[in-house]
Amino acid sequence: DTGVSQDPRHKITKRGQNVTFRCDPISEHNRLYWYRQTLGQGPEFLTYFQNEAQLEKSRLLSDRFSAERPKGSFSTLEIQRTEQGDSAMYLCASSHEGTGLISPLHFGNGTRLTVT
Amino acid sequence: AQTVTQSQPEMSVQEAETVTLSCTYDTSESDYYLFWYKQPPSRQMILVIRQEAYKQQNATENRFSVNFQKAAKSFSLKISDSQLGDAAMYFCAYRSPNFGNEKLTFGTGTRLTIIP
Numbered sequence: 356d357t358g359v360s361q362d363p364r365h366k367i368t369k370r371g372q373n374v375t376f377r378c379d380p381i382s383e384h385n386r387l388y389w390y391r392q393t394l395g396q397g398p399e400f401l402t403y404f405q406n407e408a409q410l411e412k413s414r415l416l417s418d419r420f421s422a423e424r425p426k427g428s429f430s431t432l433e434i435q436r437t438e439q440g441d442s443a444m445y446l447c448a449s450s451h452e453g454t455g456l457i458s459p460l461h462f463g464n465g466t467r468l469t470v471t
Numbered sequence: 472a473q474t475v476t477q478s479q480p481e482m483s484v485q486e487a488e489t490v491t492l493s494c495t496y497d498t499s500e501s502d503y504y505l506f507w508y509k510q511p512p513s514r515q516m517i518l519v520i521r522q523e524a525y526k527q528q529n530a531t532e533n534r535f536s537v538n539f540q541k542a543a544k545s546f547s548l549k550i551s552d553s554q555l556g557d558a559a560m561y562f563c564a565y566r567s568p569n570f571g572n573e574k575l576t577f578g579t580g581t582r583l584t585i586i587p
Contacts, residue, residue, distance in 0.1 A: 397562050397577030462516040
């Protein structure tokens, strides 16, 4: 168990550019979640996957945001035409769930995005 | 939609003393899960303790315990024998058991300072 890995740790980009973040969950985990956290706030849910299926998307996830989890392994979160309001910490978490089994989320260290 | 409220933005406690962090939530569901997560400075979020709403007994994990009052929709965290390593942001979170609506909803957090 190497934990949830996120890459990069920090990203600075200019407004209008596209950025992509990667998350590698714990290997046996079938659930993968993306959250956004701004300074002084709790994490806000963006979307989650069970295996490769995207089960829920928050209304926070505008058309500029897209997430994928091909083959149910790693996931990518892309933000197109970044805006200064996108500056935040983007957290990935994973869990293993089955019938009658609910496990807590294991979080990565996050990717801190700064849009200038 | 469920909401989670943490009314104490900051708390402090003397080392070795006991502190209680407050959390209230709003839901129309009868079954659900509650969590406390800890986020140390510049480090990843980790689970502290969890509680299933159908269980009347309050959860405990070593020095951490909860006071779960279902009727009052209150879920406070008690930390006994506070240690310097307990300094962190603490987030209360709610989770629905319903498939497709299983995201964690977080409160805004309480910053806990331990005074040596």
